[in-house]
Amino acid sequence: MSSRGFDVRRQTGFTTLALLCFVVLYLPIILLVVYSFNAGSSIAIWEGFSWRWYVSAWENERVQAATVRSVVIATAASLISTFAAVLAALATTRTKPWRGQTAAFALINQPLMVPEIVTAVSLLIFFAIIKVQTGYTGLGYLIIAHSAFCIPFAYMPVRARLQGMDLSLEQAGADLYATPLQVFRHITLPQLWPGILAGAMLAFVISLDDVVITEFVKSAGQDTLPTYMLGQLRRVITPEINAISTALLAISVILVTAFFFLSRTRE
Amino acid sequence: MIEIEGVRKVFGEGRDSFTALGDVSITIDSNEFFTLLGPSGCGKTTLLRVIAGFTDPTEGRVTLEGRDLLTLPPYTRPVNTVFQSYALFPHMTVAENIGFGLKMLGKPRREITTTVEEMLELVRMTEMADRKTSQISGGQQQRVALARALAPRPKVLLLDEPLSALDFKLRKDMRLELKRLQAETGITFVFVTHDQDEALTMSDRIAVMNHGEIRQIGGPRDIYDHPAERFVADFIGDTNLLPAELLSTEGESARIRLPSGVETQARAATGGQKAGGDVTIAVRPEHARLNGTEGALLPGTLGNVVYFGTDTHYHVDLDSGGSFVVRQQNQPDQQHHRQTGERVGVSFAPGIGQVLKD
Numbered sequence A: 001m002s003s004r005g006f007d008v009r010r011q012t013g014f015t016t017l018a019l020l021c022f023v024v025l026y027l028p029i030i031l032l033v034v035y036s037f038n039a040g041s042s043i044a045i046w047e048g049f050s051w052r053w054y055v056s057a058w059e060n061e062r063v064q065a066a067t068v069r070s071v072v073i074a075t076a077a078s079l080i081s082t083f084a085a086v087l088a089a090l091a092t093t094r095t096k097p098w099r100g101q102t103a104a105f106a107l108i109n110q111p112l113m114v115p116e117i118v119t120a121v122s123l124l125i126f127f128a129i130i131k132v133q134t135g136y137t138g139l140g141y142l143i144i145a146h147s148a149f150c151i152p153f154a155y156m157p158v159r160a161r162l163q164g165m166d167l168s169l170e171q172a173g174a175d176l177y178a179t180p181l182q183v184f185r186h187i188t189l190p191q192l193w194p195g196i197l198a199g200a201m202l203a204f205v206i207s208l209d210d211v212v213i214t215e216f217v218k219s220a221g222q223d224t225l226p227t228y229m230l231g232q233l234r235r236v237i238t239p240e241i242n243a244i245s246t247a248l249l250a251i252s253v254i255l256v257t258a259f260f261f262l263s264r265t266r267e
Numbered sequence B: 001m002i003e004i005e006g007v008r009k010v011f012g013e014g015r016d017s018f019t020a021l022g023d024v025s026i027t028i029d030s031n032e033f034f035t036l037l038g039p040s041g042c043g044k045t046t047l048l049r050v051i052a053g054f055t056d057p058t059e060g061r062v063t064l065e066g067r068d069l070l071t072l073p074p075y076t077r078p079v080n081t082v083f084q085s086y087a088l089f090p091h092m093t094v095a096e097n098i099g100f101g102l103k104m105l106g107k108p109r110r111e112i113t114t115t116v117e118e119m120l121e122l123v124r125m126t127e128m129a130d131r132k133t134s135q136i137s138g139g140q141q142q143r144v145a146l147a148r149a150l151a152p153r154p155k156v157l158l159l160d161e162p163l164s165a166l167d168f169k170l171r172k173d174m175r176l177e178l179k180r181l182q183a184e185t186g187i188t189f190v191f192v193t194h195d196q197d198e199a200l201t202m203s204d205r206i207a208v209m210n211h212g213e214i215r216q217i218g219g220p221r222d223i224y225d226h227p228a229e230r231f232v233a234d235f236i237g238d239t240n241l242l243p244a245e246l247l248s249t250e251g252e253s254a255r256i257r258l259p260s261g262v263e264t265q266a267r268a269a270t271g272g273q274k275a276g277g278d279v280t281i282a283v284r285p286e287h288a289r290l291n292g293t294e295g296a297l298l299p300g301t302l303g304n305v306v307y308f309g310t311d312t313h314y315h316v317d318l319d320s321g322g323s324f325v326v327r328q329q330n331q332p333d334q335q336h337h338r339q340t341g342e343r344v345g346v347s348f349a350p351g352i353g354q355v356l357k358d
Helices: A014-035 A052-059 A061-093 A101-108 A116-134 A140-164 A167-175 A180-209 A212-217 A225-233 A239-264 B044-052 B094-104 B109-122 B138-150 B168-185 B196-202 B220-225 B230-235
Strands: B002-011 B018-028 B033-037 B059-064 B079-082 B156-160 B188-193 B205-210 B213-218 B240-250 B253-257 B263-268 B278-283 B289-291 B298-307 B311-318 B323-329 B343-347
Touching: A014 A239, A052 A061, A052 A239, A061 A101, A061 A140, A061 A180, A061 A225, A101 A140, A116 A140, A116 A212, A140 A180, A140 A212, A167 A180, A167 B079, A180 A225, A180 A239, A180 B094, A212 A225, A225 A239, B002 B044, B018 B044, B018 B213, B033 B044, B033 B196, B044 B079, B044 B156, B044 B188, B079 B138, B094 B109, B094 B138, B109 B138, B138 B168, B168 B188, B168 B196, B188 B196, B196 B220, B205 B220, B205 B230, B213 B220, B213 B230, B230 B240, B230 B278, B240 B263, B240 B323, B289 B323, B298 B323, B311 B343
Parallel strands: B033 B188, B033 B205, B079 B156, B156 B188
Antiparallel strands: B002 B018, B002 B059, B205 B213, B240 B253, B240 B278, B253 B263, B289 B343, B298 B311, B298 B343, B311 B323
16 A cells, blocks of 8 residues: 555546546536537537527517516625625624524524425415515515525625634724724725625525525516526427526626635735 | 722633633833733733723723723723734725824824824834735834834833744844834833843833732842742743741841851842741842852852853752852853863852742
8 A cells, every 4th residue: 555545536436437427517518508509499409500599598578587687686685685694794703702693693594404495485475475465566575585595695705704804903993093883894894895795796696596486486477587497498498598598607607706716815 | 100900800700710810900100111021821911901991801990190991992092002913904005004093083184194104204114105014024014013003192002012923133123123112202111021031121110920910010120130939030031049048137138048058148028038937049140150169158069061152051060959050151262161070169149149939
């Protein structure tokens, strides 16, 4: 045996297994992207390169409406959830230890543990009651639902950033005559921005991708991009779906990459 | 003038509680360079944080010029801190860091600009004004931290081991710099350190702390030449501890009998031990001389001879048991060298030995 100890990469079949995993993960996505440029209307027979399905998706009014709705909901949800997450992160990192702090931490992260379908069904029933009582059927329900399940995603990077910060900076601020609010504004917040931006972007992507909760909560005519795509799949499948998926994929990749760099950046 | 009266600080409760400060009382004069000296965990930083307002004491009073400090939040106390880690704001320039306190006090912009320029000059950092704090060296960061704390003209400047992160050469330069700043600004400095050299070279007075209590307060010479007890004698400088018999005392003068049977005069704190008991006396290695055995206070045999460049340490095995170190300054081209195994005698002048309290 080598003195370097156990090296998993030297085991028989490791490379094959690893390659197989990558193929299963990425080949379907690559195929999806490739066929979004298909000139024909099949998603399985290649007939040459064309932008036609992107043009078709771009001009499809239902796609436009769903895209706008998705962006509106994701923007609102990421703003609301990030705001709540910043407050929650401050309360769980910048206070003297308080009773129920661990419970609060668990409750904030609850959406990560509760099965999404359970949240979806409970929201469906809960909102149904409110709809009957108030008669309101607008986008508010989707925004509230998305905000709620996005909070833990926005919370994590903000909390990590707060915990990584040197507490003596805030003490130095207080020592130099800054009131607690001024300390937050001039010392904490400027350093928290990367965490806040990262949290907001993560929340945005999570909201943009959501199918299950949206499908249950939406009223008639409130399709977001993912639920519209799901609806289309039940009918005729054309490479238009591929084109929309590819666009969505591109946006997510850009945002997640930006999140990665933001959360990595330190002084 | 800062008056600290009966300050106690207990962290935690019940069996897990830890007494960081047990009944500390000190009066620090205006314009004084006052040092809190002690090993890590002795409570010196806790005391500093009590003055700054980052830690609330369990009991006691702290007043500044007669005004109660403890009821004031940190941001209204006319006290500024130089943090051990400097705690410079990384998202601001050097100048913005220095001007922060004045900005928070709501001073007009022109006044801030002028004061910042003065401060930059005071710490010799004028060319660095627009740099980010991450773009300057450790020594420069240290000076910015000082300027930032001095800019609002506090009544008291608290310094928490500010030199510990610097290398040796820079540390020595900064000692002089700090002393100069204190003289030029006339601000009271309360300096926390575990480094005896820093304490001895800069302070007007030193409070030696251990286990949350003040063990001795005095000028550097007082503390060094006349340590009151074993801990202080041991902690500051090197020292020889000898068992002795206390024969009689008169004021600060004590008649003692050394283990060799020879009697001599020593110094004792007034109101110390009663005559007739066994005591420990402390003698600094450089306060003793090495001669022949004839008429010596403590005869013995020379053990190790260690050459240090500036001085030589002679380790003497005493006939009465135990060992004693004598330190002698080296002269150029010294001819006579004592050899290991030689018969020698240790002597020190009357009044040099210090009778310790325990």
